């Protein structure tokens with residue numbers, strides 16, 4: 001792909017690069033996205049209904065099993081060249097903040113260091129009442145399993161619709177968006193708040209915003225640079241164009 005020289009210069013000269021990722025970056029690791037999914041439980045159930053406190057109250061067993069299915073998918077998945085290119089980008093950038101909406105942990109498994117998980121992590125479990133992380137529980141075959149301390153249902157440690165995002169990661173993400181020189185928005189439909197506002201915060205404070213997505217989003221018309229295509233192809237080429245062979 002031919003990259004604009006201005007974009008490459010901006011990347012090289014930036015003292016702080018911030019990146020926001022969404023489900024699209026893990027699509028090439030065979031993890032389905034949310035809003036374009038036509039397979040498995042994503043086709044049968046609406047993820048937006050299952051990923052909510054109401055969905056959990058209505059059918060806790062279905063929600064637990066949906067997450068157990070996704071957990072098994074994530075366990076088998078491997079980071080793809082898009083995740084790995086961001087590891088390389090972090091090594092070249094003077095300051096680098098990777099903000100992710102993904103709960104699959106693939107950035108950390110790929111080797112990225114400064115990662116802010118805004119929507120939690122699928123591999124962790126917490127008590128639905130006390131909100132404490134729980135690592136062990138009795139397997140008495142009830143689904144969902146129960147909290148060993150208070151007996152309430154356990155739930156995945158992720159952020160559902162209507163729930164507050166973790167305070168410190170969100171504060172750090174907002175600070176990164178408002179202070180970076182370059183902001184990359186990768187593989188996100190840019191509709192779920194408050195994460196969707198981050199690239200706009202970056203735009204308004206004067207950062208160069210680059211979108212990587214095969215499809216247009218509400219952000220597309222406002223950004224200086226759009227890279228249309230798969231993150232797993234574009235990001236390694238972009239890192240090579242900015243910093244040379246070998247990433």
Ligand code: BJW
Nearest residue numbers: 022023024033034035101161162187188189192193230231
């Ligand atoms: C590729 C690709 C390839 C494909 N390469 N790209 C303001 C206005 C309106 C509404 C709200 C508002 N503020 C808050 C709300 C409500 C709500 C919200 O935003 N609703 C919208 C639907 C409008 N937000 C919330 O409820 C949030 N909470 C909150 O604001 O609380 C306030 C509060 C304060 C004080 C007290 C209490 C509350 C919480 C949001 C939590 C979102 N949770 C989920 C589920 C997480 C757990 C799980 O995984 O199950 O997070 S929903 C789901 O959407 C998930 C994702 O992280 C998130 C974003 O999706 P993403 O990543 O963008 O995926 P897709 O599928 O939408 O897009 C994929 C993209 O990839 C596409 O564009 C493809 O083209 C692209 N692509 N292949 C590159 N190879």
